[in-house]
Amino acid sequence: MRKLIVLAAGALLAVTGLTGPAVAAAPAGGPTAAQLLAKVASCNQISTGKYRTDTGTGATVPVCGQSKVVHWRADLDIDCDGQITPECNKNTDPWFQPDTAFHQSDGKPLISARLPYVVVPSPSGTFDYRKHGIVGGGVVAVIYNNKVQYAVVGDTGPASIIGEASYAAAKNLGINPDPHHGGSDGPVTYIFFKGSKVSPIENAAKAVSAGEQLATAFVGS
Structure with missing residues (x-):
């Protein structure tokens, strides 16, 4: 399985106020994909080497950094780990693990x-x-x-592979979320906003709200 990251943005964000169950909500506002991509068009490499997108591929993906974000461009493999659901279990996912690095x-x-x-x-x-x-729960675009999905940092993967997101993230982006046959070769851009954190981590609506605010500030900086 593979894993992927992307940009991180600036000062610590205290995300509070909204409550309720997690919802795999796609963003309704904030900057456009083109605006965000323009801000990360160049790469100031901060990794000491590069990552593979899959086992057996060459290491071609650097981790890039700016003052407010960490970002990279890779593919997207499906992470179906965590709680068992009809979509994610040992029968649907040959690599299924019933845990994630960060918890609800x-x-x-x-x-x-x-x-x-x-x-x-x-x-x-x-x-x-x-x-x-x-950090776990950090906000990611x-x-x-041409679609933007705001998400959280939810799991860790292999130390040499990059480019992975959850079933819900893939589905919201229009990518086949099937853990066995789905995913996308990309390009997929990930932007992590430094110092941000959604609490509780499972509240997807908070991630969208915080992401829109952070992305707006980032594009305007």
């Missing part, structure tokens, strides 16, 4: 079929997300085919 406010794993989230590579000598303002 009730202590349970995340629900891939409901919550748009992104997978970051496990810390290594190549790149350690923890040293760049990225995922861009594909």
